[in-house]
Amino acid sequence: MAQQALPEVTVQEKRQPAHELQTSQPATSASHVNVPVLDLPASVSGVSSQQIEERADYSVSDAVTRTVGLSASGAPGNGGLSFSSRGFNGVNSIGVAEDGITLGVAAGTINYPGDSWGYERIEVLRGPASLMYGSGTMGATLNAIRKQPSRERSSEVLLGAGGNGKVYSGIGTTGALGETVSYRIDAYGERSDGERDLGKSSSGKLMSALRWTPRSDVTVDLSADISRQKPERYFGSPVVDGQIVKELRHKNYNVLDAIDEFKDQRFRAKAQWQASDALTLRNEIYHFKSDRHWRNIEGYDYNPSTAQVDRYDYLEISHDVQQTGNRMGLDLKAGAHQIAMGWDISNAKFSNMSNSPYTGESTVSAFQPQNGYWDSPDAFLPRMSSSIRQNALYLEDAWKINEQWLLMAGLRRDWYDFSRTDIQTGAGFDKPLNGTSWRLGLTHKFSALSSAYVQTSTGHDPVTSLLSIAQSQSGFSLSKGRQVEVGYKQQLADGRGEWTVAAYRIVKDDIITRDPERPSLSVQGGQQSSRGLELTGLVHASKALRFEGNLSYVDAQFDRLLEGSKGINRAGNRPSNVPRVTANLWGHYRTGPWQASLGVRYVGDRYADNANTTRLPSYVVTDAALSWDVNPRTTLRLVGRNLTNRIYATAAQSSTQWLLGRGRSVELSALMRF
Template sequence: MQRQHTVLSSSAAASRTSHHALFKPFKPLMPLAHSAIAAATLACCAAAAQTTLPSVDVTEPAERAGLRLQQASTTGTRTGLAVREAPMSMDGVSDLQLQERGDTAVTEAITRTVGLTAAGSPGNGGLAFSSRGFFGANSVGVAEDGVAAGVAAGTISYPSDTWGYERMEVLRGPASLMYGSGTVGATLNAVRKAPSRERTTEVLLAGGTKEAARAGVGATGPLGESASYRIDAYGSQADGDRALSFSQSGKFMGTLRLQPRADLQIDLVADRATQEPARYWGTPGVNGRVAAELAGENYNASDSIIRYEDTRLRAKVQWQASDALTLRNETYYFKTDRHWRNIEAYSFNPAAGTVTRSDYLEILHHLEQTGNNVSAAGRSGAHRWVVGWDAVRSSFTHTNNAPYGGTSTVSAINPVQGTWASPDATLPKYDTSLTQHAVYAEDAWTLAPQWLALVGLRHDAYRYDRQELQAGTRFDKQMGGTSARGGLTYRWDDRTSVYAQVSTGYDPVTALISLNLANRDFQLSRGTQTEVGIKQSIQQGLGEWTLAVFNIDKKNIVTRDPARPSVSVQGGQQSSRGVEWTAVVQATRALRLEGNLALVDAQFDTLLEAGGNRAGNRPANVPRQSANLWAHYRTGAWQLSSGLRHVGQRFADNANSVQLPAYTLWDAAVHYQVSPQATVSLVARNLADRRYVSASYGDNQFLLGQGRRLELAVHWRF
C-alpha cells in the first residue's frame, strides 16, 4: 500500500497472450446460458400462479426499462442531444431497473452496465471501477448531477447508494470535455430525482439475512404558488460473513425549487451522508491464492474505524432569457471527512497456524471544495451550442501516523482481534490547495436532415500548492490540459443511427489534490480515443440495442528511465481496444430480456517498473471480458427476474504474477404488486453462494465478495 489507500501491485514478469485472444473469450461466458434455464423456470412458475392470483395493471412506462435512446443526454453533452443522436457510447440504469434487480448500492447498479467492473476496497472508498482497460479513481470519474468531487489520495466515497436517484448514467471513454481530468476510462453520473408540483410519496421498508435492514422515504410536492420540494431520507445496516463486517449508513437529500416566473428556476440543495463500511481488508493468501480455510476470518483490530462523512450545498439558477438562449449558474460547497484506523496487512504462516499483522494505519482526510459554473446555451439556425466557465478551489488536509509501525501475531483460526496500538503518533502531515479554471464550448451542428456533427473544446488550468506541516517545506506547481471531441452521426432511418468520433482526455499520474514532491515535475497523461458504433430501436417498440468498437491510447504514464532505473520519468504508454454490445428486447408480451457483453484487450506498450519490464502485460484489475444477462417475466400481479453477472479473470498486479479468478454470480427477485400503490419483493443475491474474489489488497491479500443474501422489501408509492 502506498499509504494513500490505493490498490497495490507487485512485481514479477509474465508473458502476454496474442492479440487475437480478444475474440476467444466466449468459453468463460458459457455460464450465462444458465439464465435461459432460469428464465424458463420462472416462466413456468408464473404460468402456474396465473390462474389463482389477481391481475393488477402495471403503469410504469416501458421506456424506463430500455436503453432510452430517445431521452436527452445530461451526462455526455450539454447541448441537449438525445442519446440516439450523440456520437458517443453511453447508457444507464433507471430507478425502475434498480428496483427490479434489487440494486441498492451504486457499485451494484453501475456494474450492470456494459464493460464496467468494480474493484473497490475500504482504502479507495469503494467506488473504484475499471472501464475500457483503465482502472481507478484517477481514470474512471464519479459525478452527481454533472459535478464531480475532487479525488483525494485515490479515494472516492460518495454517492454510495441508489436511493433518491432517478437514474445512473455512464459515459464511456475520455470525458474530460465534460468533467476535466481523471476520466479517460469512463465517467459515472448519478442523476437525482427532481422536485415536482405533483405531490407523491414513496416509502421503503426492508429486512433480510445477516441483520440487513433498510428504510427510505422520498416525498415531493408544491409549496405555495411558486415553489416545490423534494426530500429523500435513507438508512441501512447489514452484517457480513465474518467478524467486524457490520456496516451502516444514512443520508438526507433535500431540494427546494423556486419558480417566481415562468422563465426563472432556482434550486437550493442540501445533503448530508455518513457511512461506516465493513472493517475487512481481505483474506491472506498462500503463493498468490486465497487460503480457503481462512475465508471466514477477519484479522483487523476490534476497535478499528472506517467512517466517511459528506456535506453538500448547492444553488442552481436557470434563466430562459429567450426561446433561443438559456443562462445557467451553479455554485456549490462540498466537505468530506474520512477516518481510517485499522490493521491492514496480514501474512499467513501455514506451518505455525498463525497470521502476522502489520501496517497499523491511522489516516484522516479533510477535504473542502468550492466551485462555480456559469454557462450559456442556445440555438442558432442549424446549431445547438453551449459555452461555459468552471472555477473550482479545493483544500485538503492529510493526517496520518506514518511510518505505520506496529506488529502482532494471532491465531489463523478464531483470532483474538485485540486493540489497535501504534508507536507512531498521528499528526497532520500536509495541507494542499488546488485551484482550477476551465473554459469550454460545444456545438451540435445539423449538417443535413440525416447528418449531425458534434464538436467540443475545453481547456483546464490548474495551480497546486502543498505545505509539508512537519518539515515546514512547501512547493507549488502549475499545469494544464486541453481536451477535444469531434463526432459525426448519420441517421440511417427513423430507428437506426451510426456514428464515429475522436476524443481526447487526460488523467493525473496521481490524484491532483494529493500530488507529492516525487511527482512534482510530472504533467498530465494524455489519452486519445477513436470509436465507431451503431444504435438501433427494434420495430414496434420491441427493444433497443447498441454496439461500440473503440481504441484508446494513453501516453506519458510514469515509467522508469532505461538509463537510470532508479529514476521515474514520464514516457510510458498504455493502450486498449475492444467491443461493447448491449440490448433490451421485449421477447414476448410477458418476457423482457436485457444483456450486455464487453471484450477488452488492454496492455502496457511501454512500462518499466522496479521489478522489471511490463510491456505486453495487462493492467491490474482489468478483465478481458465481462457480461450481464437478465430475464424479467410478468404475469398478472407477479414479476419474476433472474440475472447473471460474469467477470473474467484479472490480475492483481501489473507484473501479471497473481491472478484473480473469473466468477459468475446469480441473482434473482420476485415482485408481487399488492395494489397499484404497493409492491412486495423478495430479492436473492449470489443465490448459488459462490465464493469469489472481488478485488485484491496487495499481491497476497484478497477481498472476498459476499455470500448468499436474502431480503424481503415493501415499497409504497402514493
C-alpha cells in the same frame, strides 16, 4: 330505409414498453447540448431508478456494474467507488460525479454517492470524458442524476430486511409549497451485522431540494445533503499460492476498535433563465465537504504450517476535503446549431493526518484470532495540506446538417494551480498543470430508429490524485490520451427494444515509468493502450418476457513500462484489475401482479499487479428476484443474491490478500407509493 355506410375505422395497437429505451434518453451526462443518446456520437448508457428497484441494487457500485464493461475494484481504503472500464482502472481514470459535478480526488479516494436511493438515473459515459468533467476520466465517468422536485405530490417508502441482521429503509417525497415553490426530500439508511467477524456496517443520508419558479422562464434550485457511511472494517482474506483459503472466508483480522468512516456535506444553489427560445443562461454555486477517518490493520499474511496470521500496516489516516465552485453556462440555438459554452471555477483544499510510516506488527491465530485493540508505535500527526484552484472554459456545438447528418465538436481547456505544504517541516512547492481536451463526432441516421457514428476524442489523467501530488512528482505533467470510436445504435419497432455496439481504441501517453539509463529515477514516457468491443441489448420478447444484457471485451496492455529499481520491462502485460471480458444478463417474466427476474453477472480474470504474477480467477454470480404487486401502490420483493454461494474475489489488497464478494443472502422488501 337505405343503410348509411359507416366511415372506415383503422385500429392500431400501440405497445407501451415496460421500460423507457435508453437511446431515447437525453445525453445529459455526455454532452452540454440537448441531443438524445440515439444521435450522440459517443457511448453512454446507465440504469434507471425502475431498474434499480426491480434488481434491488441499492448501492451505487452494484447498480452501475450492471452496465456494459464496468467492473468494481472498490475497497475500504479507496472509498468503495473504484472501477475498471475500457482498460483503465482506479479513481484517477474513472470519474464519479453527481449532477455533473465531481469532487477533487485526494489520496486515491472517492466515497460519494454510496447508495442509489434518490437518483432518477445513474449514467456512464465511456472513454475520455475530460470535455465534460476535466482530468481523471480517461476510461469512463459515472454521473448520478438526482430526482427533481415536482409540484405533483407523491411519496415512496422502502422497507427491507435480510440475513446477517441487514435492515434498510428509504423515503422520498415531493410536492408543492404555495404557488411557486416545490420540494423534494429523500432519506435512506441501512445497517448490517455482516457475514464475517467485525462485519458491522451502517450508512445514512438526507437529500433535500427546493425549487422556486417565480416566472415560467426562471428556475432557482437549492439543495442541501448530509451523509455518513461506516463500511465494513474488512481489508481482505488470506490467499496461499493464488488460492482463496475457503476456511478463512468469514474471518477478520482487524482490531476490535477499528475505524472506517466517511462524512459528507453538500450544498448547491442553481439559477436558470430562459431568456428566449434560443437563449438560456445558467449559474450554479456549490460547496462540498468530506471528512474521512481510517484506523485499521490492513496487511495479513497467512502461514499454513503454523496456522497463524502475521499482521502489519497499522494505518491511521484522516482526510479533510473541501471544495467550493461556480459553474456558469450559456446555451444558444442558432439555426441548425446548438451551442453550449461555459466557465467552471473551483477551489479545493485538502489536509491529511496520519501515523506514517505505518509500522507495527503482530501475530494472531488464523482460526481463533484474538483481535485486540489498536496500538501503534507511530504518532498520529498532521502531515500535509494542499489546495488546487481550477479554471475551465468549454465550447460545444451540435450542427444538424440535415435530417440524416449531425456533426458535434467540443473543446475544453483546464488550468490547475496546485500548492502543497508539509506541515511537519514547513517545506512546500507550487505546481501549475494544464490540459486541453476535445471531441469531434459525426452521426448518420439511417432512419428515425437507427444511427451510426464515428468520433475521436482526447483527455487527460493525473499521474496521481490531483490533491495529493508529492514533491517527487512535482516535475510531472498530466498524462494525455486519445480515443477513436465507431458505433451503431438501433431501436426496434413499437418500442420492443434496442441494441448498441461500439468499437474503440485508446492510447494513453506519459504514464510514469523508469529511466532506462537510471532505473532508480521515475520519469514520464510510458504508454498503455486498449482496444475493445461493447454490445448492449434490450428486447421485449413478448408482453410477459423481457431480456436485458451486455457484453464487453477489452484487450489492454502496457506498450512501454519499466517498473522497480531495476527497471523491469512490463511491456505487453495487462494492467492490474482489468478483466478482458465482462457480461450481464437479466431475464424478467411477468404474469398478472407477479414478476420473476433472474440475473447473471460474469467478470473475467484479472491480475493483482502489473507484473501479472498473481491472477484473480473469473467468477459468475447469479441473483434472482420475485416481485408481487399487492395493489397498484405496494410491491413486495423477495431477492436472492449469489444463489450458488460462489466464493470469489472482487479486488486484491495484495498478492496474499484478496477482498471477497458477498456470499449467498436473501432479502425481503416492501416498496409503497402514495
